Amino acid sequence: MVAQACTDIEHRSRAGAILRRIAAYTGVTVATVGLVTAFAGSRAHAADIEYDTASAAEIEAHLEDLEARRDDAATSLTGLQTQLTAAQAVITAATEDYGTTGAQLLDVTAAVESAEDELGAKVSTLVEYAQEQSDKYAEAEAATETADQLEPQIAALEAQVEELDAQIDEAEAAYDEAAEAEAEAAAAAEAEAEAESESASSSSDSGSTAExxxxxxxxxxxxxxxxxxxxxxxxxxxxxxxxxxxxxxxxxxxxxxxxxxxxxxxxxxxxxxxxxxxxxxxxxxxxxxxxxxxxxxxxxxxxxxxxxxxxxxxxxxxxxxxxxxxxx
Known part of the structure; x- marks a missing residue:
């Protein structure tokens, strides 16, 4: 019973060590899990804005907020993609090292043949080989779990970046339209003032000399x-x-x-x-x-x-x- 408990403790301790080693290698930490949710919560949607009634200055401020959110999302996305690439590299390396069943058999046979003739040495060699294979499998399993966690977060961030790009395009078009309308309104007001002044000065001969x-x-x-x-x-x-x-x-x-x-x-x-x-x-x-x-x-x-x-x-x-x- 005590031996079994010790074995379980050792197994959990070894698995924990492997997971920490994988995490250190890939750059994944506990804080990474749920990153997309945390990001979405920390930067709520920009304040609602009605482009038809908003001024160019208001639209410009809204546009700057959208661009800041897009930069944050793109930075987070790059980080997650880097972590996923590292995790996939661990999986690939473990697969190459673990090999096929035939390759493992050859490795075991070579390890046993190279051991001393004494049975205890051969058994010890087999145990060491089995432990090594177990560690590689655990590393690959931990990296796979990490990849499974990262992939949906990456997909969500990619969708978020795409949506923000679309919102930025819409805001830029609205800003251009608002700025142009304001410039035209200012020019029209100035022209109207000038016209009123000229009309007043020429009203005395209006229609009197126009044949x-x-x-x-x-x-x-x-x-x-x-x-x-x-x-x-x-x-x-x-x-x-x-x-x-x-x-x-x-x-x-x-x-x-x-x-x-x-x-x-x-x-x-x-x-x-x-x-x-x-x-x-x-x-x-x-x-x-x-x-x-x-x-x-x-x-x-x-x-x-x-x-x-x-x-x-x-x-x-x-x-x-x-x-x-x-x-x-």
């Missing part, structure tokens, strides 16, 4: 409509591609009216009118005089909007700030 040329205006509207669906190209003035001022200059050019291919110059070359005076062929300027369209009646304009778009008809109030109304 309407029906023939030229009608021809210009028809010309512009004939270009519907043709592509926008910056700096283009026909015959098949246009930018906003190029379309207007081309439309009035058919009647011999010369307008400079520039929205700002075109503003200076035309006369101010009020919104109530708008007639087909009159011009509407937007976004700090950076865009121009032609009024065609019924609250609509025709214009060449932007890269990637085509000549088309839009509402007079199409979302851009209006600087003023001019007559050629």
């Amino acid at each position: 309407y040329s029906a023939d030229a205006a009608t021809a210009a509207v028809q010309f512009a409509k004939d270009q519907l669906g043709e592509s926008y190209v910056f700096g283009a003035a026909g015959p098949d591609t246009w930018d906003c001022s190029g379309l207007i200059a081309g439309a009035y050019g058919v009647s011999g009216v010369s307008l400079t291919h520039s929205t700002w110059a075109m503003w200076d070359e035309t006369s101010a009118i009020s919104r109530d005076e708008l007639q087909p062929g009159d011009l509407v300027f937007y976004n700090g005089q950076g865009h121009v369209a032609m009024y065609i009646g019924d609250g609509q304009v025709i214009h060449a909007p932007k890269p990637g778009d085509v000549v088309k008809i839009s509402d007079l109030d199409m979302g851009m700030s209006i600087d003023g109304y001019r007559r050629v």
